[in-house]
Amino acid sequence: MLEQVGITTEGFAWSGPLLSLLGSTLILFVAVLVIRALFTRFIRRTVHSMELRRKWLVQSRNGLILLLVLGLVMIWGEELRTLALSIVAIAVAFVVATKELILCVTGSLLKAGARSFDIGDRIQVKDFRGDVIDQNLLATTLMEVGPGKIAHQRTGRMTVIPNALFVSEAVINESYTDEFVLNVLTVPFKREDDWVAAQEAFLEAAKRHCEPFLNDARRYMTKLSDRRGLDVPSVEPRVTIHAPLAAEIHLVVRFPSRATQRSFIEQAILNEVFGKSNFLPKKLEDRRPQEEEVEGEEPAF
Incomplete structure (x- = not known):
């Protein structure tokens, strides 16, 4: 009887700390949920810009998830350390099995540390190109832009790419200058x-369509250059010539535009230029001088 009572007492003594840990975990979850609800309500009421609101909602969510993970580590740290001593082999197997997930977390830390892009930026990673609409520890969600790598219209498709790509692939940020960007056609x-x-014709059309905001773009680029210490290129529209093949001439049209009007300005320039002419080669008559006849002169027999 006494032994049975002693065992029961030890059981209750062992379950006391466990119940305390479970209670602390429950309180942490409730606190995080309440804080997120308050943050979400505050952001939706005070932030009127849709782009800025989505950015703050994503950042607050990711911050609270990180806070939750840190809290769980602090609560269960001692138990985890005790348990880790006996499961080293299992931990190694777990690391091998979850290598891709670890790479995703590493890629997330890399892009956050390098500040490669932010919500709303237009990026290209490998063959994936689009506007960033969401990001977390494991994946980044893009609203696809295309078709191809030179178009500026959304295709309506969503792309979710693992953050592991950011460890091994370069990231091209097309929205680095935010308000005004330089486009190449x-x-x-x-x-x-x-x-x-x-x-x-292309130079004239580019100057005409960029004239309304050219001074604003020039001031913005100058301010950006002073703030970031960069040598920002000129925003003046220009047309350069490339000859990639012996039988071809490529006209490279570079012009500034607002970040939200890239496709509109590009299509306006193309429609204006090709609406006036197709620029086909001129037909030249190849006549020898001795075969030309004077107008009105009768041929000699």
């Missing part, structure tokens, strides 16, 4: 086409 011509006239 490549138009191919055959060497015999009238590409000289096309070059003048």
